[in-house]
Amino acid sequence: MNFFRNLHQFMMVGARAQAHWELEMSNNILRSRKRLAIIGLLLIPILLGGIAFADSVGGALPSFLGGKSAYGPSHYTNLIFGASILVGLCAGLITGCIGAGGGFIIAPALMSVGVKGILAVGTDLFHIFAKAIMGSVLHRKMGNISVALAVTFLIGAISGSTVGGYINRALYDKNPVLSDMFITIIYVLMLGFLAFYALADWYKTTRRKTAKSNSQGEGPATQGEEVPPIGKMVQSINLPPMLTFDKGVTPGGRKISAFFLIIAGFIVGLAAAIMGVGGGFLTFPIFVYGLGVSSMTTVGTDIFQIVFTAGYGSITQYAIYGFIFYTLAMGMLLGSLIGIQVGSIVTKVVSGTTICAFYAITVSAGFFNRACALPSKLVKMGYLDVSPQVLKVLNTIGTYGFFCIIIIFAVWVFWSFFTNLNVLRAEEVQESWEMQHN
Template sequence: MNAFKQFHQLMIDGSRAHARWELEMSTNIMASRKRQVILLLLLIPILLGGIAIAAGDGSGLPNVIGGKSAYMPSHYTSVIFFASVFVGVCAGLITGCIGAGGGFIIAPALMSAGVKGILAVGTDLFHIFAKAIMGSVLHKKLGNISVPLAVTFLIGAIAGSTLGGMLNRYLYDLNPVLSDLFITSVYVFILGFLSFYAVIDYIKSGKPSASSTKGARSEDIPPMGARLQSINLPPMIKFDEGVTRGGRKISAIFLVLSGFIVGMAASIMGVGGGFLTFPIFVYGLGVSSMTTVGTDIFQIVFTAGYSAISQYAIYGFVFYTLAMGMLIGSLVGVQIGSLVTKVVPGIMIRGFFALAVTAGFINRFFALPEKLQSLNYISISKQTGALLNTVGNALFFIVIGAFTLWVFFVFFRNLKSLRSEGHVHEYAE
């Protein structure tokens, strides 16, 4: 049981680290007029292409920019586009307000809106890559990046991303329903695990003992990291010279294996891998938090970019119109969500995190019977499978929609006090 609790804590810490990355990227974009203009210039042709697809049959568009033959049987509709904006806003609000978990709802939400699983994954990866490219200010973080560490890690990440993308495409070629079933099953496992412990954490958060902090210093090497660093298995990679005298060393083999895990998870789930990099680096490899932050930003750009382009985009599994819709929505959502945390009690934020991941779990869990029935793995009627899927979708969007309305209500109700404290202006300048 302790192992499960530790795994849950790693997932939560990683999700929070990725949320901090999301907030930093969106803030960098929103605070720069130049980046906003670039975003607008990118948005116009992509939206025009989406309108062309909606107006015609899409046959005149190359597969690599979203012709229907590339991602059939998902089709462009105005409903799906506005759903992508809504999904982006909701994910951004969850990320900004809760500080974790927003990225986990994007692919399930797109699949609920009628987008094929492989297309949802590829589109989510492209959206993360676009945000990383536009929002990263690498020159500010270069002092925190260990280049040998990052490059060695990326060798494994690229290999893992390649395998994950090949697996998704192989299953899709066999049967699109099988592909959806695989992606859905992965999300059921991850979200189910997070949901279980998030609910327990919320219940315990009302007790005084649950709010205790462990007080461990961030630069202490965790036991697993110390054990791995003690293994002399050449070639050895040196890092953290600026943190501790003489730096630290770890075998390149462990870095490559860690990168492989992150890259494969990113390519299969479409989450960029950022939620795994932080716990693996800090707890598993014993890398300092300062070096981890800089290296994580560096790896997300390359891992998400490589996965999105080489494993999905060139095969036609990126829906660019939806990616831009999600990007726009998430930029707004993250900023508003982060401001709302200044006027909302922490226990309520924990409650909403538990609610959000539980809604995502129920949504994907209720989608399983229809897919299993389509593949003749279980014996239920089509009507029953469709009904369960509809119920799961309805519950998901009701919960996420109610959360979104509540956050906007709290934001506008407290807008005057937020302005008086200078919080709103720091993003508007």
């Protein structure tokens, strides 16, 4: 039981690190007129060209959306683009307010409305790459990047991403339903695990009547300069070639075998390519807890690797095979930029216990959605025998229940935001005054 509890803490630290990265990228984009102008320019051909594309196919796109043949889909209705903005907005609200887990609902949300799993994964990964390439300010972090660690890690990450992309495409080529079933099972296991412990933490927090929750968006936790036990053990293994890092943290620096970095990179790249999520949710805990790298070096190296891992995975494993829906990706990017900002502001006026509750509920909703969708995949593959009526009820409950919970959460966040505007403005004035007088 302690193993699973430690695994949950490991994943939560990674989810918070990913949320912290998402917020930083959002701030970098929104504070730069040049970056906003680039987004605006990208939207013009999508909106105008997409309408022409829709006319040219004569409304036939839905008939092959998610079909077995690879293709390069584009915008075909304003409804699809608007829906993608709402998906990104809700994911951003969850990320900003809760500080973890927002990106995990994107693939389930897209699959719930009929987008094939491989297309949802490729689109989500491309959306992460777009955010990374537009929001990263690498020169600010270059002093914290260990080039040797980053390059060695990327060897493994690119290899893992190649394998993960190949697995998804191979399953899809064999049978699109098999591909959907595989991705659904991955999300059921991951979200089910997180949901169980999130609900358990919420229950314990409520019983203790604690006003502060571990699920609050505080950004990634750090280990100071102490190397965790697993990190010490890994660094004690002398397996050439050895890499030296953290010279600015420890006199003489620390050493680690390049093989462990390649293995870590492979795991991150594999997970990112299969699930379509940012590799940062694994990179931070693996570096800090598993390899014993200082948090300062980890943050800089993580930002560096996400650009290349997400870029390589989305372009070489999905884009060139036609498994990216660019309109959805841009819509999710726009929605998430707004959602993250609003969500992070709301944390100032909402108790940690409430945030803990909504984290548990939203992750559980994602798990419930994929769990309800799984039987229909198993039936189509011949692994389960369930009547069509039961499957229809399960799919309806899973889809509508999921979106109802997410919409209720979004309404609650915006309600908390607008009803506390006076308090938030007062805090902003106070913070501005303190900055000027310090």
